[in-house]
Amino acid sequence: MEYKNSPLTTHVLDTASGLPAQGLCLRLSRLEDLTQRWTELRTSYTDQDGRCPGLLTPGQMMPGTYKLSFDTEAYWKKKGLESFYPYVEVVFTISNETQKFHVPLLLSPWSYTTYRGS
Numbered sequence: 001m002e003y004k005n006s007p008l009t010t011h012v013l014d015t016a017s018g019l020p021a022q023g024l025c026l027r028l029s030r031l032e033d034l035t036q037r038w039t040e041l042r043t044s045y046t047d048q049d050g051r052c053p054g055l056l057t058p059g060q061m062m063p064g065t066y067k068l069s070f071d072t073e074a075y076w077k078k079k080g081l082e083s084f085y086p087y088v089e090v091v092f093t094i095s096n097e098t099q100k101f102h103v104p105l106l107l108s109p110w111s112y113t114t115y116r117g118s
Helices: 072-078
Strands: 008-014 025-031 038-045 064-070 088-094 101-108 111-114
Touching: 008 025, 008 064, 064 101, 088 101, 088 111
Parallel strands: 008 101
Antiparallel strands: 025 038, 025 064, 064 088, 101 111
């Protein structure tokens, strides 16, 4: 399900092919303050453009520590390739729930990079 006006989005680009990473499974989790355990909020897949635009509804966004886990091993296996990184976890902090957050991932079988996008 895609949420319009989602405050949290991601975009994955396959830098080995120069194309969007279509069909990559990802999970969004939030670190619970009291238990210090991760609670999974959503499982999704990137679309044909490598995007996963609606990870949270505006009402779900709250300050805290979040994690995007990308299943890179399965993605590369589908392409017939090995990957040095079986998964990529990007942990980030949201301090102002009224802002929008975009977390891009640039991915190859042997490297990755991420940053806070706009």
